[in-house]
Amino acid sequence: MSGHLSSVEISEWLAGIRASEAERHLAECAACAAELERASQPLARFGLAMRAWCAAETPVPRLGSIVSAARRRRQLTMMRVALAAAAVLVAVLMVAAPVYRQHQRALETARQDEALLEQVQTEVARSAPEPMQPLEKLVKWNSPSGQSGSSQ
Amino acid sequence: METTLAAEPVSVTAAPVGELADFDAVVRDHQPAIFRFVLVSLREREPAENLTQECFLRAYQARRSFRGDASVRTWLMRIAVNLVNDHRKSARLRFWRRAAQTSLDVTFTGDWLADPRSSPEAEASAREQVKAVWRATAALSERQRTVFLLRFVEEMEIREIAAAVGLREGTVKAHLFRAVDAVRKKLRETP
Numbered sequence: 001m002s003g004h005l006s007s008v009e010i011s012e013w014l015a016g017i018r019a020s021e022a023e024r025h026l027a028e029c030a031a032c033a034a035e036l037e038r039a040s041q042p043l044a045r046f047g048l049a050m051r052a053w054c055a056a057e058t059p060v061p062r063l064g065s066i067v068s069a070a071r072r073r074r075q076l077t078m079m080r081v082a083l084a085a086a087a088v089l090v091a092v093l094m095v096a097a098p099v100y101r102q103h104q105r106a107l108e109t110a111r112q113d114e115a116l117l118e119q120v121q122t123e124v125a126r127s128a129p130e131p132m133q134p135l136e137k138l139v140k141w142n143s144p145s146g147q148s149g150s151s152q
Numbered sequence: 153m154e155t156t157l158a159a160e161p162v163s164v165t166a167a168p169v170g171e172l173a174d175f176d177a178v179v180r181d182h183q184p185a186i187f188r189f190v191l192v193s194l195r196e197r198e199p200a201e202n203l204t205q206e207c208f209l210r211a212y213q214a215r216r217s218f219r220g221d222a223s224v225r226t227w228l229m230r231i232a233v234n235l236v237n238d239h240r241k242s243a244r245l246r247f248w249r250r251a252a253q254t255s256l257d258v259t260f261t262g263d264w265l266a267d268p269r270s271s272p273e274a275e276a277s278a279r280e281q282v283k284a285v286w287r288a289t290a291a292l293s294e295r296q297r298t299v300f301l302l303r304f305v306e307e308m309e310i311r312e313i314a315a316a317v318g319l320r321e322g323t324v325k326a327h328l329f330r331a332v333d334a335v336r337k338k339l340r341e342t343p
Contacts, residue, residue, distance in 0.1 A: 011336055015329035016303075016310045042339055043332070045278050046285040047304045054188035059201055066179060066205065070212045 005032045010039050171224055172215045179208050182225055185306060186232050192301055193236045195290075203235045210235075222315045229306070229316040233298060240294060280342065288338035289331075296331035299324050 005013070009022055013036060026033050128136040172178060186207050191200035210231050211218075218227060270278065289297050295317070302313045310328075314321045 007336070008333065011333040012329055014332045015325055017325050017329055039336060042281040042285055043304045043335070046282050047307065049282045050192050050301075050305045051188065054191055055184065057191060057197065058184045058187050059204075066208050066212055067175070069205075069209055073209070073213070 004029060005035065010036055014040055014043065171220075172211075172218055175212055175215065178211070178224060178228075182228050183208070185225065186228055189229065189232055189301060189306055190236055192305055193298065194239065199239060203232070203239060207232045207235055223312070226308075226312050226315045229302065229308070229312075230318070233302075233317055236298070237294065281339065284339050284342040285335055288335040291338070292331050292334060296327050296334070299327045300331040300335070303328055 005022060005025060009019075010032075012019075013022060013026075026036060126133075183204060187200060187204040190203045190207070191197065194200050194203070207228060211228055218224075222230075289300060292300060298317060299313055302308045302316060303310075308316065310321050310324055313328075314324045317324065319327075
C-alpha cells in the first residue's frame with residue numbers, strides 16, 4: 001500500500017469489507033489505526049445509546065397473550081373457513097334448488113304427456129267412437145268375414 | 153486486492169429445534185432485541201410494540217417449521233425485518249411524515265449517554281455524534297438502514313444479517329458500505 005487508508009477504505013473496513021492489504025497496513029500504521037478508531041466511535045456510541053434507550057422502553061413480555069392470541073387467530077381462521085364453506089353451500093343450494101325444481105317440473109310434464117299420449121292412443125285404437133260401441137258389436141256379429149266393418 | 157471476511161464479535165450457532173419448545177423463554181430472551189430493532193427502524197412506539205407482538209405470534213404459529221438452519225435470533229429477526237418492510241410499504245407516506253417530525257425526539261436518544269467518567273464537553277460531543285448518526289440513518293434507503301441497524305445496534309454478523317434480510321453476504325456488505333459512508337459524510341458535516 002502506497003499511502004494511508006482513504007476515507008472509502010475506512011468505510012469499507014467498518015462495513016466488513018476487509019482487504020488483507022488494508023489489514024497489514026493497519027497493523028503497521030498507528031495513524032490509520034487511530035483514524036479507524038475515531039471513525040468507529042460514533043457508530044459504537046450510536047449502538048450503545050440505542051440499546052440503553054430501548055432497554056428502558058421495552059415493554060414487559062406478554063407471554064400468555066401470545067399463546068392466547070395464536071389460539072384466537074386459529075379459531076378465527078377456522079370460523080372464517082366454516083363461514084366460507086357455509087356461504088358456498090348456500091350459493092350452491094340457491095343455484096341447485098331452482099334447477100332441481102325445474103327438472104322435477106319437466107319430469108312431471110313428461111309424465112303427464114306420456115299419460116295423455118297413452119290416452120290418445122287408446123282412443124285412436126278404438127274402431128268406433130264410444131257411443132257407437134254397442135253397434136260395433138252388432139256389425140261384427142253380422143259381418144260375413146267376421147271383421148269389424150267400420151274400421152275397414 | 154484480496155478480500156476476506158471480517159472477524160465478527162458474535163458467533164452464529166444453529167439453535168436446536170427443541171429450543172422453541174419453551175416459547176416463553178424464547179420471548180423473554182429475544183423480545184428486547186426484536187423490539188429494539190423495530191422501534192429504531194420505525195421510530196414509533198405503538199407500532200413497534202404491535203409489530204413485536206406480531207413477530208412472536210407468527211413465530212409461535214410457525215414454530216414447527218423451524219428447522220434450526222439459523223439461530224433463533226436470526227429467524228426471529230427475519231420475521232421482524234419482513235414485518236417492518238410490510239409496515240413501511242403499507243404506511244409509507246405516514247411513516248416518512250412522522251419520521252420527518254422525529255416523533256421519537258433525537259434529544260431523547262442522546263440522554264442515554266450519561267457517563268459519570270466523561271467530562272461535560274466529551275459527553276456533549278458524544279451526544280451530538282449520536283444525534284447526527286440518528287439523523288443520518290433516517291436519510292438512508294430502507295435496505296441500507298436495516299443492515300446498518302442490524303450491524304451497529306444489534307451487533308449481528310454479516311452472515312447473520314444476510315440470513316435475516318435474505319440477501320447474499322456480498323450484497324449486505326455493499327449496502328452496509330454505502331450506509332456507513334453516507335453516515336460518515338453526515339458526521340463530517342456536523343460541526
